[in-house]
Amino acid sequence: KMTLKQQSDNSFISEAEKIGFSRYRVDTNDSNNKTIAVIQTYGESQYKVICTVLQKLFIQSEKAALDLYEGNITWGEFNKIRREQFQDLQAEFSRIIKIK
Numbered sequence: 247k248m249t250l251k252q253q254s255d256n257s258f259i260s261e262a263e264k265i266g267f268s269r270y271r272v273d274t275n276d277s278n279n280k281t282i283a284v285i286q287t288y289g290e291s292q293y294k295v296i297c298t299v300l301q302k303l304f305i306q307s308e309k310a311a312l313d314l315y316e317g318n319i320t321w322g323e324f325n326k327i328r329r330e331q332f333q334d335l336q337a338e339f340s341r342i343i344k345i346k
Contacts, residue, residue, distance in 0.1 A: 248329050255322040259314050271311050278304045299338045303331055 314324040
């Protein structure tokens with residue numbers, strides 16, 4: 247759940263926030279890579295198809311994070327991107343599961 251306040255936040259990432267955000271992104275990327283590896287190793291075929299969707303999402307997420315970090319977008323824009331990505335991911339999962 248994302249509040250309207252989070253989506254309309256016009257502030258840019260601060261230098262202090264960059265430190266924690268960088269660490270968070272490293273941890274997130276590690277977790278994402280482990281998720282992909284587990285699904286590819288042990289998942290059924292329908293879930294292996296989901297890996298492609300996840301990999302695309304992870305790339306888009308990393309681009310949005312970099313844009314935030316470099317000051318190209320605000321926190322609100324970043325949060326809107328995250329919300330849209332989550333909605334797209336849910337729709338794609340539903341589509342894939344129904345196909346299989």
